[in-house]
Amino acid sequence: MRLIHCQCGGGNTFPGGHRTLSLPPVPGRTDFGELDRAAAELLPVDTTPTLAQIQARPDVAHMSEPQLAPQRPSERLRVLVSGGDAALSAVLTRMMRRDYMWVEIAYLPTDPASPAAIAWGNPAFEEACDLPVVPSPLIRTDFGEAVAGSATVTSSDPAAEFVGEIIVDSEVLALNHSASARFFGTFGARLVPTASAPGLAAVRIVTPARQDGRPTRLSPPALEWLRRLPGGGLATRPLSVPPAQTDPSRVLAGRALQAGGRAMNVTVDGRVRRRGVEKVTFYRHLRDIQSVKIAP
Incomplete structure (x- = not known):
């Protein structure tokens, strides 16, 4: 097996x-x-079905449980990514765009509490080299960005309520027609890739x-109820609440999330898209990640 360590931003060093x-x-x-050259050297011609095929x-097989890659390179290639979630997202994005998702990938996070670190685990270097592959879904945006740990859709004004609709498959997760709340309301959605279908x-x-x-x-x-009382706006003006809290009482799982609304920010693994958008789609890619993870 050939190993390539992508040390991102002066991340961890290893033997x-x-x-x-x-x-x-x-x-x-x-x-x-x-990395591109190594993948091309080990698999010059991919005879497995193309993305279009x-x-x-x-049978829409890509909606089933994640699968081991069918490609058979001349030698296995495993990539170790040390750095932050955005670094892992960048490597996955490159692999997805160049269509060599058969490459095995392990994550050595610099922040063990990050969303991707929680999902992938925090292996020692030796474990990252030796652990078996555990295929997992690859979630991407319609802009071709891979989600490593988490993503959010919010208003372009970080203090304002989200105005629009967010749907997971065919179920409505959020629907809001006006930005009236300040402390508690509908401020967007957060998504994470699941370990399986x-x-x-x-x-x-x-x-x-x-x-x-x-x-x-x-x-x-x-606090929101108090703000809406007569004189409540003035009384609550200097107060604040913890940012970006979520409602765990309703979790929707699916293959895709679609959002449409007024001036939305899209954040993928901590990186905010430069321009606001009026619509965005996150969906499961046709190929799975050949991930090297610590089983939960």
């Missing part, structure tokens, strides 16, 4: 015996030349993505 690529904290497309199948799980965000002010012991619903 020798493998190729180390020193990459930026969030690698760009010009940083992956050596998979999509044309009537169908692909993603999403919850509603019920407090603003950002709010400045003095913390209070009042719950967000109580």
